[in-house]
Amino acid sequence: MHATSLYRKPLFVLVTFALAALMPRFVTAAEETAAQRDARLQWWREARFGMFVHWGLYSGLAGTWNGKPVATKGGMEWIQQRVKADTDTYAQRALPLFRPVPGFAGEWARLAKAAGCRYLVFTTKHHDGFALHDSKVSDYDAGSRINRDLVREIVAACRAEGLRVGFYHSVIDWHHDQYEYARSKQLPHPLKGQPYPNGTRDHAKYLDYLHAEVNELVSNYGRVDILWWDYSAVDFQGDEAWRATDLMRLVRTKQPGVVINNRLYRTPEAGWKGMGTEGYAPELDPRFGDFITPEQHIPATGMPGIDWETCMTLNTTWGFSEHDHAWKSSETLVRNLVDIASKGGNYLLNIGPKGDGTLTPETVKAFQAIGAWMKVNGESIYGTSASPFASLPWGRATRKGNTLYLHVFDWPSNGALDLPLQNQVRSVKFLAAPKAKITATASPGGLRLNLGATSPDSMASVVAVELDGAPRVAGTTVK
Numbered sequence: 001m002h003a004t005s006l007y008r009k010p011l012f013v014l015v016t017f018a019l020a021a022l023m024p025r026f027v028t029a030a031e032e033t034a035a036q037r038d039a040r041l042q043w044w045r046e047a048r049f050g051m052f053v054h055w056g057l058y059s060g061l062a063g064t065w066n067g068k069p070v071a072t073k074g075g076m077e078w079i080q081q082r083v084k085a086d087t088d089t090y091a092q093r094a095l096p097l098f099r100p101v102p103g104f105a106g107e108w109a110r111l112a113k114a115a116g117c118r119y120l121v122f123t124t125k126h127h128d129g130f131a132l133h134d135s136k137v138s139d140y141d142a143g144s145r146i147n148r149d150l151v152r153e154i155v156a157a158c159r160a161e162g163l164r165v166g167f168y169h170s171v172i173d174w175h176h177d178q179y180e181y182a183r184s185k186q187l188p189h190p191l192k193g194q195p196y197p198n199g200t201r202d203h204a205k206y207l208d209y210l211h212a213e214v215n216e217l218v219s220n221y222g223r224v225d226i227l228w229w230d231y232s233a234v235d236f237q238g239d240e241a242w243r244a245t246d247l248m249r250l251v252r253t254k255q256p257g258v259v260i261n262n263r264l265y266r267t268p269e270a271g272w273k274g275m276g277t278e279g280y281a282p283e284l285d286p287r288f289g290d291f292i293t294p295e296q297h298i299p300a301t302g303m304p305g306i307d308w309e310t311c312m313t314l315n316t317t318w319g320f321s322e323h324d325h326a327w328k329s330s331e332t333l334v335r336n337l338v339d340i341a342s343k344g345g346n347y348l349l350n351i352g353p354k355g356d357g358t359l360t361p362e363t364v365k366a367f368q369a370i371g372a373w374m375k376v377n378g379e380s381i382y383g384t385s386a387s388p389f390a391s392l393p394w395g396r397a398t399r400k401g402n403t404l405y406l407h408v409f410d411w412p413s414n415g416a417l418d419l420p421l422q423n424q425v426r427s428v429k430f431l432a433a434p435k436a437k438i439t440a441t442a443s444p445g446g447l448r449l450n451l452g453a454t455s456p457d458s459m460a461s462v463v464a465v466e467l468d469g470a471p472r473v474a475g476t477t478v479k
């Protein structure tokens with residue numbers, strides 16, 4: 001140190017500290033304390049119900065190629081891969097059919113709100129590689145091809161309804177000419193098994209592009225509440241496939257509050273023990289994401305300590321298909337939501353808008369039916385935690401503090417619900433019929449609720465039982 005600098009030292013130290021305090025410091029999810037993580041995830045855990053939207057070039061094709069149905073079941077957002085089309089042929093056919101009407105996103109957001117969804121996650125880019133925003137680093141995007149920034153439109157529509165917004169983003173890319181699809185045997189590609197049409201490829205260039213597009217998405221659209229990556233394979237994942245650590249850092253630096261799924265990885269410590277729909281594992285190191293993503297199924301039991309979200313379709317496809325009529329009933333949808341909440345998870349329920357952005361009547365009907373049920377019974381879903389009971393023969397339960405919400409699916413023939421509870425009841429009522437009389441009596445197994453002969457809601461009648469303290473379930477200790 002130079003002699004004259006000595007007397008300046010206090011000033012130097014002060015300035016250094018002041019600068020350090022001003023520097024935006026990036027905290028990785030792994031460096032967070034448990035309390036910081038809980039605070040970041042709080043809204044997401046309380047929300048319990050979100051709308052998923054799969055919409056892109058495939059939506060206009062609607063499951064049809066050369067005038068014929070490609071299939072009547074299964075994901076038609078994969079149509080390019082199903083018919084093995086190269087990206088130019090696909091785009092040539094699909095682009096003229098992708099014509100979003102003005103205000104399309106308002107319809108989605110209003111429906112999500114009416115259904116009781118607290119967030120909406122939509123495909124900013126699916127596997128076909130077509131980006132819905134106006135990208136400076138691509139000419140295969142809505143900005144270049146239809147002169148619209150659809151991401152901006154969708155985000156604005158969600159915000160207008162007070163919904164949180166999530167970006168689904170596919171790291172798999174069937175368009176980019178440097179994406180080295182031959183490096184994975186397990187990930188899909190329309191040209192799989194064929195040599196690259198353009199000679200050798202340099203995956204690092206694809207990764208620069210992937211990171212640049214993600215950077216645009218997390219920099220130019222205000223707050224992003226969820227980043228929903230899709231997806232990785234056991235043989236191609238993480239840093240090798242996506243430079244995942246850097247990608248996670250980029251997103252968390254630009255969006256410190258963001259909640260991120262685990263699909264940049266496919267390892268047991270990231271919640272994936274293998275390939276296949278049921279390949280999830282009930283563990284997750286926070287370095288790899290905030291929640292795990294069971295797809296098209298509901299785990300058999302809850303997973304204490306693990307945040308999870310089941311995503312599901314209304315019929316059997318994510319992207320719109322005019323040939324798929326296997327719509328789930330409103331009762332199934334409501335009961336799925338209840339089942340998931342009773343196990344401590346979130347439900348991300350998909351819609352597949354048409355190529356013009358409008359919705360099928362079945363889609364509208366399904367979400368409206370959930371909305372009607374949620375309007376009456378929402379307090380038994382939002383902000384609840386998993387059931388304290390291992391199982392209940394007649395339905396499900398959720399919990400909020402000392403209150404239990406009992407969801408009756410199968411009405412008991414004697415009108416009585418027996419609960420293995422050693423508590424006193426402070427109050428008990430149906431959410432759908434607060435004035436109807438329910439009495440609580442002691443039973444050999446614990447507590448009996450006499451509900452009467454008629455169910456107020458055939459999909460799921462909810463009984464709210466306020467107990468004298470935390471539930472004391474016979475044979476178990478509940479905190």
Ligand code: GLC
Binds near residue numbers: 054
């Ligand atoms: C899958 C599919 C996909 C869909 C997604 C939803 O991984 O590839 O088409 O977007 O899951 O979870």
